[in-house]
Amino acid sequence: MSSGGALRWVACHLPGMNDEVRADLVETIGRTAHRASRRDRVAETVSLVGFALQSSSRRGTGDHRAQMFRQGARIAALALVATFTATAWSQGAVFPALAGATAVVLVSAGLRWTAVAPCIAAVFGAANTSAELLALGVVVLVVVAIGEPFDRTFCPIGGLLGGLGVAVGAGTTAFAPDIVLPVVDGAGLVVLVMFLLVGWADPRFAVAATIVCASRFVTTDVAELIPAIEAAATQDEIRLVLARWALMGVGVSTSWWLTRAALARCLTVHR
Amino acid sequence: MSPLREPTYFVLASLASGPAHGYRIIQSIEDLSGGRVTVRAGTLYSALDRLERDGYIELVGTDTDAGPPRRSFALTPAGRELLADEVTRLQANAEVGLASLRHATP
Numbered sequence: 001m002s003s004g005g006a007l008r009w010v011a012c013h014l015p016g017m018n019d020e021v022r023a024d025l026v027e028t029i030g031r032t033a034h035r036a037s038r039r040d041r042v043a044e045t046v047s048l049v050g051f052a053l054q055s056s057s058r059r060g061t062g063d064h065r066a067q068m069f070r071q072g073a074r075i076a077a078l079a080l081v082a083t084f085t086a087t088a089w090s091q092g093a094v095f096p097a098l099a100g101a102t103a104v105v106l107v108s109a110g111l112r113w114t115a116v117a118p119c120i121a122a123v124f125g126a127a128n129t130s131a132e133l134l135a136l137g138v139v140v141l142v143v144v145a146i147g148e149p150f151d152r153t154f155c156p157i158g159g160l161l162g163g164l165g166v167a168v169g170a171g172t173t174a175f176a177p178d179i180v181l182p183v184v185d186g187a188g189l190v191v192l193v194m195f196l197l198v199g200w201a202d203p204r205f206a207v208a209a210t211i212v213c214a215s216r217f218v219t220t221d222v223a224e225l226i227p228a229i230e231a232a233a234t235q236d237e238i239r240l241v242l243a244r245w246a247l248m249g250v251g252v253s254t255s256w257w258l259t260r261a262a263l264a265r266c267l268t269v270h271r
Numbered sequence: 272m273s274p275l276r277e278p279t280y281f282v283l284a285s286l287a288s289g290p291a292h293g294y295r296i297i298q299s300i301e302d303l304s305g306g307r308v309t310v311r312a313g314t315l316y317s318a319l320d321r322l323e324r325d326g327y328i329e330l331v332g333t334d335t336d337a338g339p340p341r342r343s344f345a346l347t348p349a350g351r352e353l354l355a356d357e358v359t360r361l362q363a364n365a366e367v368g369l370a371s372l373r374h375a376t377p
Contacts, residue, residue: 011312020342021316021320021342024292024293024316024341024342025293025312025316027293027294027341028292028293028294028297028312028315028316029312031294032294032297032312040309043311044311044312044313046313047311047312047313047314048311048312048313049313050313050314050317051312051313051314051316051317052313054317054320055317055320058320063324265276265317266321267321268273268321269275269276269279269318269321269322269325269327269353270273270274270275270276271273271274271275271276
């Protein structure tokens, strides 16, 4: 397949746009691709993906800013409830972990108020464990409650995938419990970076990144900062906590800036 | 008033001379800017989407142009006014810069 043909194929198969627009776009690509350099074609592919993501978010939210925030909260809810479940498991808090796992499946299945019930149970269960888990549980409950599913229909495939994720997590805990939290932390960082990259074009993912960063900032880093200072921890320990706190603060600011830029790019003609 | 994004400004400028479809807009922008500005197809269609939604351009039909039917767009009166406002703003900014340079020249 020639390079121009590859670009046309990408244009033909991108989701999120109607048939008339797609046909027009493919025709335009066909005329511009043959005279473009490799670098231009890569840039063109990136711009096409950006257009498809933007188009998808605008069609899914009807260009309503509030809907973009609420659907972004929905995406964040899935990431946060998975984090809560893994954290609860690692702390040996069985009941909150089971409630969290149930919430993962229900949120993945596109349910909203049904998913709130296990989140409430998780908060009550976490009340007797650690302050961090309790705080995270409360944040998860709020985010699940305000998040709006993308198309408000039950999605059994999503539920199955969520269940599969829970099963993999449970299996990992059973056979290699020490790697659960490091793997979750690492995966969380990768997911956050992906949210930020996709969020450049689709504001819902930028909103999700902001909520995830802010939640972790409040429930983890601030929670560790005050006790570390109060316990007169060593200078190195305080420096480490302060560095993490600063980094998470930068993460929150960056993702909020990205959210505003993505919303403006999506919804207005002005800068 | 907030400035327009550069691709948006050039799309409006290219449509000021008459209706055009996507590829012709891209060519027109390159000609108008002397090759300085290249608008990618994805960027162009995002801009067309936003401008059409906000009522600054409208779909005026299909243009066969010796090929498959293409969607052609034209400026609306609101779009013409938006373009005129932006040109005035850019002109005012340019005059400030030119005046400063003339003043500074020994």
